[in-house]
Every structure is written in C-alpha cells, then in structure tokens.
Amino acid sequence: MTEAPLIEMRNATVWRGSTRALHRFSLSIGQHERVAILGPNGAGKTTLLKTITRELRHAPDDDSRVSILGRERWNVWELRKHIGLVSHELQAEFTPYASVFDVVVSGFFSSIGLDDRLRARVRPRHREQTQEIMRELEIDVLADRAYRDLSTGQQRRCLLGRALIHDPHTLIFDEPTAGLDLAATFDFLARVRQWARNGRSLVWVTHHLNDIPPEVERVIILKNGEIVSDGSKASVLTAECLSDVYETNLRVTEVDGHILAYPGAA
Numbered sequence: 001m002t003e004a005p006l007i008e009m010r011n012a013t014v015w016r017g018s019t020r021a022l023h024r025f026s027l028s029i030g031q032h033e034r035v036a037i038l039g040p041n042g043a044g045k046t047t048l049l050k051t052i053t054r055e056l057r058h059a060p061d062d063d064s065r066v067s068i069l070g071r072e073r074w075n076v077w078e079l080r081k082h083i084g085l086v087s088h089e090l091q092a093e094f095t096p097y098a099s100v101f102d103v104v105v106s107g108f109f110s111s112i113g114l115d116d117r118l119r120a121r122v123r124p125r126h127r128e129q130t131q132e133i134m135r136e137l138e139i140d141v142l143a144d145r146a147y148r149d150l151s152t153g154q155q156r157r158c159l160l161g162r163a164l165i166h167d168p169h170t171l172i173f174d175e176p177t178a179g180l181d182l183a184a185t186f187d188f189l190a191r192v193r194q195w196a197r198n199g200r201s202l203v204w205v206t207h208h209l210n211d212i213p214p215e216v217e218r219v220i221i222l223k224n225g226e227i228v229s230d231g232s233k234a235s236v237l238t239a240e241c242l243s244d245v246y247e248t249n250l251r252v253t254e255v256d257g258h259i260l261a262y263p264g265a266a
C-alpha cells in the first residue's frame, strides 16, 4: 500500500480576513520529505503551515481538496500527535507563571502551558517523558524556572521539547531561528539535524538561507500566495531564481551543505 502524503492540496484557496493568502494552491509533500519553504514577507508561508496544522481551513470550492496524512477530517488534538510545531510566534503566548516543565509537558495536551484542569491530568508517564526530553535538550536543570525569564535560545529549546513530546514523524518549523544569536542558532540547528537524520520529515519555513538544515532536499518558493519555484535545493536556490523572487541582485554559494546568499554586483 502506498503511503499517504503529509499534505495533498488541490486548488485550495485560503483567506486571512479579506486577504486571499493562498490562491487555488496545489502542492503535495510526502511523509519522509525534508522541505524548506521560502518567500518574501506576506508570500503565504505561515498560512500554508497553518493549513497543514489545521489552524486554518481552505474555502470549500467544489474542486478543492486538502488532505493531511490521507485524511480530510481531523481532530486537531489528534493531528498534533503526528505533527509537532515549533513557531517563534508561540514564544510570547505562555503566561509569566509557566515553568519550563509546564511548557514542555503541555505538548501532551496540545495546549499552551497548563491550567489547573490540565495540571490535574499530568500522569507519572507524562512527567517521566517530559524529564527525558528536557534532559536530551539540556533544559532539565531549568525545569522549575519561569519560561519567560529564559534566554530566547533556551526558550526555543523548550518549544522544541514541547513539539517532540509525542515523538511525531513530522516537525514543522516557522522561522525557528528568529531572534537567536549565532551560537543559539547553530545549537538549535544541530539538534534538529540529529532528529532529521533519523528519517523524520521536516518542513522548515525561514527567511535565512544559511539556517536551512543541509538535510533539506527540496525547496519551495512562494510569492503572492502561489508557488514560483519547487524542486531540488540545487535547482531552486540559484542566484538567478533568488534574484528574481526577491527583486534584487544576489549571488549564492554553498559551504558544507549550507547555502549562503550575498549581494551581487551593483
């Protein structure tokens, strides 16, 4: 039996308020692919991710279809066991009282932190798994600290822990290195690369080419809610393609699997 794709979209239009963020959009991403999604501000990248995680729905046109892991209908909480999300947007959403432990364990409940009702549902196995993940990410010593008081790099590791708690086969990252310094960026990347090498799938949205994990094989570029380029990393991340998309003269080079862009001649 062939494996259902992670996402299969056909002619999907997604509105954000009165803005048509994706327009009759078609895309298929397989379950074991490692994909980066790039594009200028407002291109529709976050909208696409939120469509995959079912935070957003497409307009129900007759010939449109969006299926995730082979199903058109999902209980969002069930879906989150299969797909972990790390988004810099989540960073500001935890209450000032949430501890590091609360943030990571809340992944079990697909909640943003714990309220009293959820805290009563934390079982010994949740605690054990949370402690194991915190140890792996070297945030176990911070378990009781207030999440809000940590550095951005430590906070991002907490979000990674929260996303990994169900050991999902797919991780989705929305600008995961935003706000991180160089050391924290490369630390975060090293952790993700280790996880990706174990055969899991990755969907990585970024503005920074050199943050794209070398394990990424496919790159999709969006602009104005449409795909303008989709193919192997080598075929898409060219000076010609990027200069065209960003409407500026760029050059591109590769170092140890990392792609770097820099300004072309004026």
Ligand SMILES: Nc1ncnc2c1ncn2[C@@H]1O[C@H](COP(=O)(O)OP(=O)(O)OP(=O)(O)O)[C@@H](O)[C@H]1O
Pocket (backbone or CB within 6 Å): 016, 017, 018, 019, 020, 021, 039, 040, 041, 042, 043, 044, 045, 046, 047, 048
């Ligand atoms: N909550 C919202 N309400 C109304 N319009 C929105 C909302 N969120 C996004 N949009 C609009 O939808 C379009 C796509 O936005 P989206 O955030 O998906 O783009 P993006 O590629 O992720 O951008 P960025 O790189 O700036 O994060 C943009 O025109 C944006 O202004």
